[in-house]
Amino acid sequence: MFQQNECTILSDLKLDNCGFCLGRSESFSLLTKEELDKIEKSKVLVNFKKGETIFKQGTTATHSVSFAKGLAKLHDDRPNGEIIYRFIKPVELINGYGLLFNETHHYSVTALTDATCCLIPVGIVADIMEKNTGFRRLFIKDIQMYNFLIQDRLADLLSKRNPGRIAGSLINLSKNVYKTNKFHCDFGRKELQSYCCVSQDGLSKTLKQFEEAEIIKTKGRKIELLKPKILEKIWQFG
Amino acid sequence: MFQQNECTILSDLKLDNCGFCLGRSESFSLLTKEELDKIEKSKVLVNFKKGETIFKQGTTATHSVSFAKGLAKLHDDRPNGEIIYRFIKPVELINGYGLLFNETHHYSVTALTDATCCLIPVGIVADIMEKNTGFRRLFIKDIQMYNFLIQDRLADLLSKRNPGRIAGSLINLSKNVYKTNKFHCDFGRKELQSYCCVSQDGLSKTLKQFEEAEIIKTKGRKIELLKPKILEKIWQFG
DNA sequence: GTTAATGGTTGATAAATATCAATACAAAAT
DNA sequence: ATTTTGTATTGATATTTATCAACCATTAAC
Numbered sequence: 001m002f003q004q005n006e007c008t009i010l011s012d013l014k015l016d017n018c019g020f021c022l023g024r025s026e027s028f029s030l031l032t033k034e035e036l037d038k039i040e041k042s043k044v045l046v047n048f049k050k051g052e053t054i055f056k057q058g059t060t061a062t063h064s065v066s067f068a069k070g071l072a073k074l075h076d077d078r079p080n081g082e083i084i085y086r087f088i089k090p091v092e093l094i095n096g097y098g099l100l101f102n103e104t105h106h107y108s109v110t111a112l113t114d115a116t117c118c119l120i121p122v123g124i125v126a127d128i129m130e131k132n133t134g135f136r137r138l139f140i141k142d143i144q145m146y147n148f149l150i151q152d153r154l155a156d157l158l159s160k161r162n163p164g165r166i167a168g169s170l171i172n173l174s175k176n177v178y179k180t181n182k183f184h185c186d187f188g189r190k191e192l193q194s195y196c197c198v199s200q201d202g203l204s205k206t207l208k209q210f211e212e213a214e215i216i217k218t219k220g221r222k223i224e225l226l227k228p229k230i231l232e233k234i235w236q237f238g
Numbered sequence: 239m240f241q242q243n244e245c246t247i248l249s250d251l252k253l254d255n256c257g258f259c260l261g262r263s264e265s266f267s268l269l270t271k272e273e274l275d276k277i278e279k280s281k282v283l284v285n286f287k288k289g290e291t292i293f294k295q296g297t298t299a300t301h302s303v304s305f306a307k308g309l310a311k312l313h314d315d316r317p318n319g320e321i322i323y324r325f326i327k328p329v330e331l332i333n334g335y336g337l338l339f340n341e342t343h344h345y346s347v348t349a350l351t352d353a354t355c356c357l358i359p360v361g362i363v364a365d366i367m368e369k370n371t372g373f374r375r376l377f378i379k380d381i382q383m384y385n386f387l388i389q390d391r392l393a394d395l396l397s398k399r400n401p402g403r404i405a406g407s408l409i410n411l412s413k414n415v416y417k418t419n420k421f422h423c424d425f426g427r428k429e430l431q432s433y434c435c436v437s438q439d440g441l442s443k444t445l446k447q448f449e450e451a452e453i454i455k456t457k458g459r460k461i462e463l464l465k466p467k468i469l470e471k472i473w474q475f476g
Numbered sequence: 477g478t479t480a481a482t483g484g485t486t487g488a489t490a491a492a493t494a495t496c497a498a499t500a501c502a503a504a505a506t
Numbered sequence: 507a508t509t510t511t512g513t514a515t516t517g518a519t520a521t522t523t524a525t526c527a528a529c530c531a532t533t534a535a536c
Contacts, residue, residue: 080397080476101382106390133368140378144339147385152344154392158435159318161492189514197396199494204515220502220514236317399522427484437524442485458484458532 018043021066021118025091027138035128035135044119054094054109054117061098061105063119066091070115071177071186075194076107084195085150087112087177095143099125112186157197160238166206167234169196170216174225182224256281259304259356263329265376273366273373282357292332292347292355299336299343301357304329308353309415309424313432314345322433323388325350325415333381337363350424395435398476404444405472407434408454412463420462 018040022028031039045068048054054065054072072088074096085107088094097106099122129136153172157165169192174181185192193200210216215231217224225231256278260266269277283306286292292303292310310326312334323345326332335344337360367374391410395403407430412419423430431438448454453469455462463469 076393078393078397079474083393083397097382097386100378101386102379106386130371140338141340144335144385147382147389148335148339148344151385151389151392154389154396155314155316155321158392158396159316159321201495201515202493205493208515238318439485439525440523443523446485 020068021091025066025093027093027135027142030132030135030138031128032132035132038124038128039120042121042124046117046119048111048115048117050111050113050115052111052115054111054115055105057105057108059105061103062122064099064122064125065094065109066118066120067094068116068118070111070113072109072111072115073187073191073195074107074109082194083197084191085153086146087173087195089177093139093142095139096147098122100140100143112191160235162196162198162202162206163209163234164236164238165196165198166203166210167231170223170225171228171231171235173223174228181228182222185221185223188221258306259329263304263331265331265373265380268370268373268376269366270370273370276362276366277358280359280362284355284357286349286353286355288349288351288353290349290353292349292353293343295343295346297343298341300360302337302360302363303332303347304356304358305332306354306356308349308351310347310349310353311425311429311433312345312347320432321435322429323391324384325411325433327415331377331380333377334385338378338381350429398473400434400436400440400444401447401472402474402476403434403436404441404448405469408461408463409466409469409473411461412466419466420460423459423461426459 018028018036022031022036028036044063048070055061057077067088068090070090073084074086074088074094075082075084088109094109098104103122125139129139156168160168173185174183177183189200189203193203196203198206207216207218210231211218213230215225215227215234217226256266256274260269260274266274282301286308293299295315305326306328308328311322312324312326312332313320313322326347332347336342341360363377367377394406398406411423412421415421427438427441431441434441436444445454445456448469449456451468453463453465453472455464
């Protein structure tokens, strides 16, 4: 099958047009022409270089962020080190607890590649949410879904040991982030470790074990899942 | 200071009157007279015996639950065992992800003592949410707050070892559940273990260590925090 | 009062994990 | 090509934790 890459789509739809997000993010499809205009006028497109902070936990959530291009990590910076809750890819709205709970970001988002975000002032979004019931429902549902996914992943990690944690994380990367069995990570072992919630040396060792059992193949940042089904089993049983 | 117990309050305010919840749960105070009437007419008071299931994860969330009397555990039944996310005491609304995300309960709630709940059909609540903006905001905020607390606790447990997990859990029980330094648990070690995310033997041993260091004192289900500040330190540092 | 049953504790053992230091590797710079 | 720098791996060691089986305590049943 013919596979369109990110760049083609971007040049087709023009990134600075809300049609871009419309075509990708469900909740935006319920906005009226006027509401879209309002967003179009108030939004700001911002480019981030690889490694740059998109926003930081503890700061005020002034904007609703639509992630349009690149890859980012959503992480919680804890006293004992960072935990990566999830990876963010286009098009995803990043509206954690800030928008509906209090005005504070409860985690940080950092670009892993050069990235582009569309920032919409929270006031505008709140306003539209107030008036457009359909949008509101879907928008809130969206936020809740992402929060639930995070919570569920944390509970999963908490109830498993290293092999299970790493197996599950690799499956996640393959299924939900890169959507292929053979992918090149846009980040180093440090990030993979924070994502799996495992020590860095421990990660290396378990990866080696998987490799010796011919379940995966690694070369630098390239990872290939040779036997995804066995990996699923390891995930399940611990 | 004179301390009123649960029973006194109940007989004063009459449990089957919405005034009871009104006096305790913030979001209810923003309802109009008509909305309260509507709830009053459609609500059902249900008594649960100790150990009974209030609702079970996976089932459809047909009601919004206001927990009026007793103590309950909110737990996630996972393949590897249950995790207790939090304890529920009067008056708390239990509206996890079910109400705003999909119609399914994502965790179970079980009574730890004899308990009374007020069940309000979700349709009624959704209806009022639709119309009453102030209530909606506070109600959603409430749900988000509880979800965030759970997420944050999971991340905390995940980043700490046994002593830190147990210290943190004891502090939580003392500060947020029983609101005193010397309390009698309404549940056994099995539950405490699921709450701390630690093996049962491991829990015993760490409690013993704390006791030998004269940080706590235990007698059966009675626990007294002798040096809460040291406990806080243990929590912080792992 | 004795017996059974349940729940909690304890010590010994085994497994898993983190940590440390040394090494290997890869990428970038000279 | 060679050095330099940052990153990744590896083996040895030390902690930590779970598990198992035995034991003790408390309560319930007879």
